[in-house]
Amino acid sequence: MLEKFDSEIYSLIEKEMVRESETINLIASENYASSAVLSATGSILTNKYAEGYPSRRYYGGCEFIDSIESIAIARAEKLFNAEHVNVQPHSGSQANMAVYLSCAKPADTILGMDICSGGHLSHGAKVSFSGTIFNAVYYGVNQDTHLIDYSEVENIAQKYKPKIIICGASAYPRIIDFKRFSEIAKNVNAYLCSDMAHIAGLVAAGIHPSPVDVSDFVTSTTHKTLRGPRGGFIICKKEHARKIDKTIFPGMQGGPLMHVIAAKAVVFKEAATDDFKEYQNQIVKNAILFAETLKESGYHLITGGTDNHMLLIDLRNKKITGLECQNILEKINIIVNKNSIPFDPLGATVTSGIRIGTPAITSRGIKEKEILKIIEFINEALYCKDSPEKLKNIRDRVKDFIKQFPIYK
Secondary structure (H helix, E strand, O other): OHHHHOHHHHHHHHHHHHHHHHOEEOOOOOOOOOHHHHHHHOOHHHHOOOOEEOOEEOOOOOHHHHHHHHHHHHHHHHHHOOOEEEOOOOOHHHHHHHHHHHHOOOOOEEEEEOHHHOOOHHHOOOOOHHHHHOEEEEEOOOOOOOOOOHHHHHHHHHHHOOOEEEEOOOOOOOOOOHHHHHHHHHHOOOEEEEEOOOOHHHHHOOOOOOOOOOOOEEEEEOOHHHOOOOOEEEEEOHHHHHHHHHHHHHHHOOOOOHHHHHHHHHHHHHOOOHHHHHHHHHHHHHHHHHHHHHHHOOOEEHHHOOOOOEEEEEOHHHOOOHHHHHHHHHHOOEEOEEEOOOOOOOOOOOOOEEEEEOHHHHHOOOOHHHHHHHHHHHHHHHHOOOOHHHHHHHHHHHHHHHOOOOOOO
């Protein structure tokens, strides 16, 4: 047992368990995996090497492993109405890398959303593999509305003729018009890769437009709104299936993480239930109420609100940076992340904004009434941010409040 063999690590895991249970988690990219997902992730399957694919392994003893991966694939294909799914990527970034390497060569041009406008590192950022292996060009958002200007995207695509266009975001609170992106890609003879990592749960529940029918490739993580284990997967048209599979293995990865693939199978089953659809609807209801109430409290929201699970707050009128806000709220056991806003005058390590998401708190059973209470805590903390004694008092009340909503019952 870990407790006896390695008390140091065991103690830190226990402390993390306490931290998670005693804090209000508003990080948009985090969630709490179900007990069933945790059970699969921590299972004996971690022992098995299974390079290759079902019925095409490079190791013996894969009878049950093959069945597990085949079930995960079948469930994902049914859930997202997909022609082909690869469940082996270890992460969303690796899923994106596999797509790029499957249909582009080093130095080919790719077009993705500027990270400063809400894009992701793996969509072409210069500090990422995507911006060093490929010639990355970018589209952003309108300076006034902070919305994607699809005419501008089309103009940039016409100018640079990219091999791949990537849509999807890590900090964009509005619905993305995947059909419009598809039209733009077709007009310049580009592949369209839609990264739905943040909204996969909403898509599975049918409350956000799906990119699957209009995209050559769709990539995603299995955590975030989908509430599964940490990992990735790729959806593609059948015509691209062979090259995607070959790019993942043997091109990029060796043995798949079979314990994680089993957990992916579990979450794909969970996501097909009515309870999951109700949960996703509540995520969006909570986010919209969060946005409306913050606006009433004088906060400036990028795009004026949200259509999904997240909101991006411009704190400049509050005379506080994103880093300061993150640190103050952590003192009262509310966890957020600092985040750049479009055209941010501050650097990425400080930022002018914070990003807030509702998946994790919704997993704990929090609904509209509790959202208002959380905002009260936030307002009070920022008002008395220079008083350690008052912040401690708020922290104690936050701990009492969140205790009513255990992560695992």
